[in-house]
Amino acid sequence: MTEKLIGFPPRFTDQATILVLGSMPGRASLGASEYYAHPRNAFWPIMAQVFGFDANQPYERRVDSLLQHKVALWDVVHRCVRTTSLDSDIVSDTVEVNDFGSLFVSCPQIHRVCLNGQAAARLYRRHVLQELPQAREIEWQVLPSTSPAHAAMRFEEKCQQWQQALLKQ
Template sequence: MTRLQGFPPVALDTAHTLILGSMPGVASLSASEYYAHPRNAFWRLIGELLGFDASLPYEQRLARLTSAGYALWDVLGACRRNGSLDTAIEAESLEVNPIADFLAEHPLIDRVFFNGSTAENLFRRHVMPTLRNRELTCRRLPSTSPAHASLTLAQKTHAWREILR
């Protein structure tokens, strides 16, 4: 099985909030874009919450997100997985991103939101023990993945309002 490699973080020095996913899916890896699957709700709900058109070109969406103080990354930097489901990630293949170093370089970040339970579980298991004397508010939000279909877009957007200051 091929080892999948994730993306670098997207952030400005002024970031106050980090949004963490688990690992990019097949569509995202193919497009080299975070949340590229057309049925993933991430950009639609973020666009609504931050007041921009989710159909903007990718670089403009990233610019809108980061200029509003949000950073975007994944807990995993690499892993082996068949398909896009988090449940298919091979546990022995995990390579965790250096999130503690990233947070040290972005001292204004005081909140971390997880895009789903896998991101939260991986963070709490592999990253939280490496954080020394760092006060963070951490909260799991419903996954924006199309695989998480138990909530409507409106319900997900309502839950994600938590990211607004």
């Protein structure tokens, strides 16, 4: 069996109102120690367009821009075996989920979870909603994956859906 990959800690402030969740960082992200580091991932260009910052600025400044807009970043999976960067290659019986109970206590103002793609949504439904009653009280929405593997939707369409979810009151 392949060694388990370990994801990143959450990026948040206690003022966060929205939590963006991916499934598990891919190889490019793990190698760079940055969320959404693959150069063709649309996450940062979408966030830059929604919140009005430069998608090419250094990573920590991009993260700070999200935090200033009360957006937290994390993944559903803390640790798992995955042979490629594809979510479909996550070995389901190896999944260890992040500690959402602690995060929701640290960020009591989170009122919406935005799930980056169908894999994150499946994992969230299976491992968080079923196991953590307080998560059921928080609105959640599945959004189009920003991954380059999800090329079925144009950037403009993805951006519009993300903008509606992130900016709605």
